[in-house]
Amino acid sequence: xxxxxxxxxxxxxxxxxxxxxxxxxxxxxxxxxxxxxxxxxxxxxxxxxxxxxxxxxxxxxxxxxxxxxxxxxxxxxxxxxxxxxxxxxxxxxxxxxxxxxxxxxx
Numbered sequence: 001x002x003x004x005x006x007x008x009x010x011x012x013x014x015x016x017x018x019x020x021x022x023x024x025x026x027x028x029x030x031x032x033x034x035x036x037x038x039x040x041x042x043x044x045x046x047x048x049x050x051x052x053x054x055x056x057x058x059x060x061x062x063x064x065x066x067x068x069x070x071x072x073x074x075x076x077x078x079x080x081x082x083x084x085x086x087x088x089x090x091x092x093x094x095x096x097x098x099x100x101x102x103x104x105x106x
Contacts, residue, residue, distance in 0.1 A: 021100070029092040036088030037081045044080050048073065 048056045052069075056077070060070035 025093075025096050028096060029089050032088040032092035033085040036084040040080045040084035041077060044077055048076070 045056055048054075054069075056073050057065040057069060059065070060074050062070075
């Protein structure tokens, strides 16, 4: 660890309360990701109903669900939720960094 407070290995800032700040940052980022994933899924469900006229399959693995519908829903929902989580996590990390750098205790 250098004098700048940055870990040479990971380039992450630390301080005397580094562990508790790290845990809080992870909780903040995870909460943002979960919220974004939930919103993305709800929005996608509405788009799916509007586009197909049917509710999305609850269990795409079920043999009762047509394979095209199962693949379509799985691909769309998986991709949408993953991208929403990524964007929210990145935004939360950037916000955390900006706020912690502007903190008067630093």
